Amino acid sequence: xxxxxxxxxxxxxxxxxxxxxxxxxxxxxxxxxSFLVVRDRTGLAQAVTARDLPGEESVVEVTGTVTxxxxxxxxxxxxxxxxxxxxxxxxxxPFDLYRPxxxxxxxxxxxxxxxxxRHPRLRAPLxxxxxxxxxxxxxxxxxxxxxxxxxxxxxxxxxxxxxxFGIDYFGRPAYLAQSPQFCKQAMVGVFERVYxxxxxxxxxxxxxxxxxxQYTSLDAELxxxxxxxxxxxxxxxxxxxxxxxxxxxxxSAAALLxxxxxxxxxxxPAIHFTEAQRLTSSEEPDLSPAQERRLSEWALRExxxxxxxxxxxxxxxxxxxxxxxxxxxxxxxxxxLLFRGLELVTxxxxxxxxxxxxxxxxxxxxxxxxxxxxxxxxxxGMPPHGGFALGLERWTARLTGAANIRQVTAFPRDLHxxxx
Amino acid sequence: xxxxxxxxxxxxxxxxxxxxxxxxxxxxxxxxxSFLVVRDRTGLAQAVTARDLPGEESVVEVTGTVTxxxxxxxxxxxxxxxxxxxxxxxxxxPFDLYRPxxxxxxxxxxxxxxxxxRHPRLRAPLxxxxxxxxxxxxxxxxxxxxxxxxxxxxxxxxxxxxxxFGIDYFGRPAYLAQSPQFCKQAMVGVFERVYxxxxxxxxxxxxxxxxxxQYTSLDAELxxxxxxxxxxxxxxxxxxxxxxxxxxxxxSAAALLxxxxxxxxxxxPAIHFTEAQRLTSSEEPDLSPAQERRLSEWALRExxxxxxxxxxxxxxxxxxxxxxxxxxxxxxxxxxLLFRGLELVTxxxxxxxxxxxxxxxxxxxxxxxxxxxxxxxxxxGMPPHGGFALGLERWTARLTGAANIRQVTAFPRDLHxxxx
Numbered sequence: 001x002x003x004x005x006x007x008x009x010x011x012x013x014x015x016x017x018x019x020x021x022x023x024x025x026x027x028x029x030x031x032x033x034s035f036l037v038v039r040d041r042t043g044l045a046q047a048v049t050a051r052d053l054p055g056e057e058s059v060v061e062v063t064g065t066v067t068x069x070x071x072x073x074x075x076x077x078x079x080x081x082x083x084x085x086x087x088x089x090x091x092x093x094p095f096d097l098y099r100p101x102x103x104x105x106x107x108x109x110x111x112x113x114x115x116x117x118r119h120p121r122l123r124a125p126l127x128x129x130x131x132x133x134x135x136x137x138x139x140x141x142x143x144x145x146x147x148x149x150x151x152x153x154x155x156x157x158x159x160x161x162x163x164x165f166g167i168d169y170f171g172r173p174a175y176l177a178q179s180p181q182f183c184k185q186a187m188v189g190v191f192e193r194v195y196x197x198x199x200x201x202x203x204x205x206x207x208x209x210x211x212x213x214q215y216t217s218l219d220a221e222l223x224x225x226x227x228x229x230x231x232x233x234x235x236x237x238x239x240x241x242x243x244x245x246x247x248x249x250x251x252s253a254a255a256l257l258x259x260x261x262x263x264x265x266x267x268x269p270a271i272h273f274t275e276a277q278r279l280t281s282s283e284e285p286d287l288s289p290a291q292e293r294r295l296s297e298w299a300l301r302e303x304x305x306x307x308x309x310x311x312x313x314x315x316x317x318x319x320x321x322x323x324x325x326x327x328x329x330x331x332x333x334x335x336x337l338l339f340r341g342l343e344l345v346t347x348x349x350x351x352x353x354x355x356x357x358x359x360x361x362x363x364x365x366x367x368x369x370x371x372x373x374x375x376x377x378x379x380x381g382m383p384p385h386g387g388f389a390l391g392l393e394r395w396t397a398r399l400t401g402a403a404n405i406r407q408v409t410a411f412p413r414d415l416h417x418x419x420x
Numbered sequence: 421x422x423x424x425x426x427x428x429x430x431x432x433x434x435x436x437x438x439x440x441x442x443x444x445x446x447x448x449x450x451x452x453x454s455f456l457v458v459r460d461r462t463g464l465a466q467a468v469t470a471r472d473l474p475g476e477e478s479v480v481e482v483t484g485t486v487t488x489x490x491x492x493x494x495x496x497x498x499x500x501x502x503x504x505x506x507x508x509x510x511x512x513x514p515f516d517l518y519r520p521x522x523x524x525x526x527x528x529x530x531x532x533x534x535x536x537x538r539h540p541r542l543r544a545p546l547x548x549x550x551x552x553x554x555x556x557x558x559x560x561x562x563x564x565x566x567x568x569x570x571x572x573x574x575x576x577x578x579x580x581x582x583x584x585f586g587i588d589y590f591g592r593p594a595y596l597a598q599s600p601q602f603c604k605q606a607m608v609g610v611f612e613r614v615y616x617x618x619x620x621x622x623x624x625x626x627x628x629x630x631x632x633x634q635y636t637s638l639d640a641e642l643x644x645x646x647x648x649x650x651x652x653x654x655x656x657x658x659x660x661x662x663x664x665x666x667x668x669x670x671x672s673a674a675a676l677l678x679x680x681x682x683x684x685x686x687x688x689p690a691i692h693f694t695e696a697q698r699l700t701s702s703e704e705p706d707l708s709p710a711q712e713r714r715l716s717e718w719a720l721r722e723x724x725x726x727x728x729x730x731x732x733x734x735x736x737x738x739x740x741x742x743x744x745x746x747x748x749x750x751x752x753x754x755x756x757l758l759f760r761g762l763e764l765v766t767x768x769x770x771x772x773x774x775x776x777x778x779x780x781x782x783x784x785x786x787x788x789x790x791x792x793x794x795x796x797x798x799x800x801g802m803p804p805h806g807g808f809a810l811g812l813e814r815w816t817a818r819l820t821g822a823a824n825i826r827q828v829t830a831f832p833r834d835l836h837x838x839x840x
Contacts, residue, residue: 001644021644087801087802089800090775090799113606114606115609118609123611126611146550147550151634151831152619152621153833155838155839165587167587167588168586169633170623183831189534199572203590205590213589224421226422233421354510380511380513381507381509383479383506412571418592419576419792
């Protein structure tokens with residue numbers, strides 16, 4: 001490996017001659033002195049010299065003597081540097097990476113993602129996302145979950161019916177999976193508690209700030225629950241673990257973005273759907289974005305919580321595999337988790353008896369033929385179980401205050417965008 | 421949550437009345453006494469009673485008094501049990517799950533995966549895979565890598581040209597990504613060191629024991645390397661971390677399968693391709709499976725290592741983005757890692773200068789048009805870098821001695837199989 005110290009470690013090498021390596025983040029050539037700011041994966045470091053400097057985004061190794069300098073990033077700089085250029089750019093970035101704010105529109109940023117993401121503010125959400133996923137896995141590993149990997153190519157477009165991408169699968173029609181729902185349920189029969197972090201695909205024909213054609217779904221499913229409340233308790237732990245991981249692994253990225261990391265209450269407040277309707281003076285069978293915002297405001301005001309569970313959504317609005325509330329038929333054991341005015345997670349208890357699946361499909365006017373692979377698990381004895389799915393990009397956007405989900409996705413895919 | 425103790429914890433509750441929950445793994449009704457073996461995610465537990473017992477794969481809660489019993493799994497059993505049935509199967513499994521070996525052919529097993537994977541020997545490889553992936557991430561996190569998630573839908577079929585799945589992408593043609601190669605290289609410009617664990621797709625028209633249409637690729641890529649040897653050093657760490665994780669997290673699964681976990685030498689032996697040719701008396705520009713086996717035997721004999729790096733494969737046999745060996749043009753800075761006679765990992769140093777990409781494509785008679793999104797990263801200054809990709813299922817198969825990769829994949833996808 002190129003022998004180097006990281007820019008964040010300069011202070012530990014005061015007085016020594018060391019080599020750093022990275023990209024020229026900024027050069028400033030004054031009359032008698034020049035400043036070279038080098039960016040590596042840990043931050044920025046400055047070198048001071050009298051010579052001509054390579055241009056921005058050149059890849060350099062800089063060897064110099066670590067010297068205290070209050071104006072330098074981190075309080076130290078390299079003096080008397082020797083500079084070796086490892087690679088030179090042949091194009092200038094579409095905007096200056098060294099300015100505090102990226103001076104470009106979102107389409108320009110996305111068209112130039114390979115270089116735009118080098119901007120510290122554009123990179124930061126991806127650091128936060130990585131930390132969040134690590135916390136999700138850590139928490140569930142600690143609770144006895146097993147990680148699974150399920151097929152993204154499926155033989156029938158059954159789960160939601162619409163908005164699937166079709167594939168030519170060796171001359172046969174197939175589809176990209178919209179979720180690992182069926183497989184993760186089947187795997188409850190094997191491991192009791194499973195999770196998957198992976199891509200899911202939605203052929204969303206709408207151009208919105210909240211939807212992508214591909215996103216990263218954090219899915220969990222667990223057996224031997226009493227009802228949906230046990231699933232909610234696990235989700236609470238996962239959410240707390242994700243945020244704790246951001247605090248531990250990506251604090252500076254969060255600080256750079258001015259993101260306030262929420263506290264997760266020991267018990268997240270939960271209200272029934274009918275209560276949510278009453279609070280928002282609605283009789284609609286689903287909650288609108290405006291109602292979700294009002295409910296989040298209510299939870300903050302009444303419970304001091306940025307999180308709110310809404311439980312018991314009407315069965316008619318939930319997928320056929322949803323378990324009804326035994327005490328209030330017509331209402332489900334399904335829930336959403338709202339965070340800062342937005343639905344962030346959907347989950348619930350599922351049906352577990354084969355006969356209940358047959359009946360649920362019949363009630364929706366469907367036969368079991370298209371679901372044979374799925375329903376097989378339930379013919380062999382499945383425990384009461386439930387789970388949830390959380391969209392990573394939506395979580396990251398909500399946490400960092402990004403208005404558009406594309407701002408927190410490295411290479412987004414949507415109605416118009418297939419590259420880079 | 422259903423209040424229960426896990427079967428593996430019975431010994432800690434000797435003399436107490438506790439509840440376990442799981443599936444009826446086996447029932448044996450003798451004249452005066454019946455044995456009920458319950459399977460949960462931690463193992464097996466036995467209850468002894470005089471009553472009639474629910475059938476295999478019934479989901480049960482069993483409350484009884486924990487009593488020492490040398491013949492019982494774990495040395496303890498539940499006596500005077502009350503049994504509650506949570507769910508009953510409506511079909512018998514296609515083979516007995518309680519027999520030590522699954523008594524079914526591979527097609528039967530795959531057709532009935534949701535129940536077949538409940539067999540301890542069929543579940544074990546998936547436990548080992550999960551442990552391996554956890555170790556992979558742990559190791560790379562510790563080395564300053566950042567996890568990324570890249571698009572699985574791409575606009576052009578450029579990386580290898582053949583064997584891609586076509587998608588109807590909002591009326592436009594698109595393709596399933598064969599690897600995150602291009603994106604992970606671009607992200608070296610952002611994070612220097614990145615990894616991804618995710619699905620990749622190959623429209624393999626051949627029906628072999630080594631290939632699937634979808635598999636889980638463990639990809640890593642890192643910048644500021646001197647050459648491919650730095651990449652090999654990181655791969656060595658990742659491999660050791662994966663195996664250490666299996667020892668720590670899935671030792672009983674490995675023991676059940678009789679899998680011998682290899683030692684990873686502090687430095688894995690490495691030989692140049694020309695030396696590999698000489699040792700196998702070959703002049704072919706690539707290594708055949710038979711040669712790979714002979715080389716592995718040689719490494720074990722000469723170096724006591726089950727791992728062997730072969731470096732310097734001819735440029736003509738490697739992808740266009742491969743970095744040549746500056747000292748021996750015609751040979752590459754690419755490598756394979758052989759393990760127990762099989763190529764397990766492919767990697768190498770990549771080109772990093774934009775002009776070198778243009779020249780490499782021209783030398784293969786290709787223009788840059790189809791690669792624009794990819795090549796963009798290299799116009800902005802990229803450090804010397806390299807990486808590798810490891811197929812999770814192939815790793816698991818090799819480690820557990822599975823003859824067919826489908827034996828270690830939950831729901832495999834191939835030429836013939838799209839369900840379950």
